[in-house]
Amino acid sequence: VTTSREPLTRERALAAAVDLADAEGLKALTMRRLAAALGVEAMSLYYHLPGKEGLLDGLASSVIAEMEQEVAADDPAGGWRPRLRARCLAARRVMLRHPWAPALLGTRPSVPPAVYAYFDETVGLLLAGGFSHRLAHRAVHALGTMMLGFVQELFTPASAGGSTDVDDAEADLAAMAATVPHLTAMVAAEMHDATDPTLGWCDSQTEFEFTLDLLLDGLDRARSHV
Amino acid sequence: VTTSREPLTRERALAAAVDLADAEGLKALTMRRLAAALGVEAMSLYYHLPGKEGLLDGLASSVIAEMEQEVAADDPAGGWRPRLRARCLAARRVMLRHPWAPALLGTRPSVPPAVYAYFDETVGLLLAGGFSHRLAHRAVHALGTMMLGFVQELFTPASAGGSTDVDDAEADLAAMAATVPHLTAMVAAEMHDATDPTLGWCDSQTEFEFTLDLLLDGLDRARSHV
DNA sequence: ACCTGAACACCGTTCAAGT
């Protein structure tokens, strides 16, 4: 399909993977078929990508990158609300271009780093708009599906750091602070306020009920045609 | 794992499939491994189930059936709101028991019939609570993720009837009216009101923005600590 | 009626080998 003149690169492989998934769905994206589309043998892919899982991780990152671009292309002035709204609508446009993306993002075993960056910007937006760390946290959960089209617990203890050592954990946190400052501050604030640390800082049951009541409140109001 | 005395049945196979997915995830659920867990050869499964896709369809229906059961076990009095709330929380409990369920339901090529029944009850609940067909429709979209844990367009023209013939379509509608009366009435009302029929009766962009604004309204209110 | 064995096309992946 593509000219086989220029040498294979990770970027060319990922772009072809996006095209293949767009055209024939995630199930059709196999190492062998992707290689064929690139005019190359299946085993050549392993030189540029760490196996199938690595390919899927790269694909997930590509989608987030495209979303980031789409968001930047339409970032209105006027405070947190129109900006957040535009952000969600931009994300949706990308998801409609790549219908396989929600399923892919939702089933990746570890959260692609690009997702953290995306949420960090979102949290920054909310904080600048006067949200507390607590409410920003809840907002991210409530809008999670609207923003990424999938449901998943972010920041499970396993996926956040991966290290049991306290020093390593602090090193991880320091590294996080550099790349995703708003997210780090939010995590720190929420951990500090946690009443029952055994539940983890991200008590998803509470978040679920918060979002649920937000929706029920809104529907109730709409029912009484306000 | 199970005693291989009693003969294999569709029900035993599906129950074993749920157990396997719970224990080792959806990826581990292969025809060969499921057969082994049942003390049988892989090909025996084909006598009771129409292939892998049929197995996954059955698995999806099992989850909905379990949700239906969980909902029935905790159906409080007091009007649409507490009942709908309990419904969503019950669904969540089932999803937490079967973490693979959202991904499965979200990627099934056609909507399992049990899902229609589930939504029909929900719509009945809303109508009895004084919701218009239009608002009930929007409520189902807004709460879709809370109820089933996945995002998907229901009722695409292809999945709804499958027949292009007008007579067949009307026959399908009549059959639907018998099993899912509230849903049928809602579809009929929405189709009648549709301003631009080319968009389909289910204009998901409108639904998306409705839900988004519901959430943004709620967050804005929470921000001003009401 | 219910189950099986052998066979086929396809998959991800390893490894030694090519240039």
Added chain:
DNA sequence: ACCTGAACACCGTTCAAGT
């Protein structure tokens, strides 16, 4: 440095064959 061929374990599925 970059790519390949042969091989391995695994997958869904068919079909003729067993009981």
